[in-house]
Amino acid sequence: MPTPIIVVGHRNPDNDSISAAVGYAYLKNALAEADGTAEEVVYVPARLGPLPPESEKVLEDAGVEPPAVIAHVHPRVGDVMTHDPITISQDATVLEAGRLLRKHNIRSLVVVDEAGKFIGLIATRAIANRYIAATDVLDGDPNADANAVAQDLIASLAQKVIELTERNVIVLDSEALLNEAIEDIMASDLREAVILNDEDECIGIITRSDFAHRPKRKVVLVDHNETRQAAPGIENAEVVEIVDHHRIADVSTATPIQFLNMPVGSTATIVTGEFQRHGVEVPPAMAKVLLSAIMTDTVILKSPTTTATDHERAQYLADIIGVDPTEFGLAVFRMKSAQGDIPVKELVEADSKEFQIGDATVLIAQRETVDLPSVMEREQEIREHMRMLQQAHGYEFVLFMVTDILAEGSQFLCEGNRRIVNRVFGIECTGEGGTWMPGILSRKKQVAAKILG
């Protein structure tokens, strides 16, 4: 089985985090195929939260499987277990069990019934105990000799496996945290635990020696390089590569890795460049996915984060699909704001990021729209939700920028300590109506950078 390497974007994924993960995993698998390492590693795209509506639609249109949700990257039981362990029928003899144990050089076999369902384990220790028990014959009978012991041992070889089967085996879930499983196994009399499927068939076995070296899950980070935006458990994982277009933050590694960081409009732009650099053709389905992310992250190439490279690569992808990049981008934005009455929680939180200023944490959320008045109609409800977030998480302030792509600006709504925002931008945000900020489209470059600076 090839080792999975997770390719994952930031928490609260946006379309770039989803698309870059999908596109980069595709490229890495194509490269592994080409250099003959595909049997050793497989790149698996993943996400840390719900699919944004435009990602869902673009992936569906392109016929691409959405990345699976993961809750964390802590090592799990399934990452270290031995798959499909050797089984033996409950009706087999101890002699047969001995042969299998020796043939596979293992310490235990999974005992199953006629239907293949798990019953327990037969381990070398049970056989050894049976061997030692044969000497009991000597105690009971003063005239008994080694011959009698030998007779009993011979008889034991024909005994049924079920008679020596241990049934008090710990059963674990393959998704269970390895650290917790280790504690359970260390506290148990047995050296092993088993993993069963819904049909009670044993799909894996884990023994004490499997966790002697505390394995780490391998992760490629796309669209972030900051631990607070990364998957829970990132500190226990091995980051093997980073592809990003954000400021260099605090993810650190034990060994040198490929760290691609470019000041361009989207991670998808860098991923597209990697296809080109390696001479790998971008299939039309991947071109749609990647182009959609360049378009959402650069607000249809209008955001000040947009570079000439974004324009070039967007055109390159558009040519593969046979579309006009701007029209394609507008269609993606229509998918994004298609649902008029989405819950306020999603409206505010879908694209929200925490930032640290000194000891304080702030939340900056953004909603891109082609219809600002329809969002502002919900101002009261939005502000209530922002105040709830601010209090629940102890944020210094919550800033919500409603970005109107067509008008090319953002309406700022702020709850909490507004003075910081007011000072930084030289405005007077109050608790009502918000403040129109012409030309402000980029949270990263025009808002967060200013507040953090």
Ligand SMILES: [Mn+2]
């Ligand atoms: Mn991005």
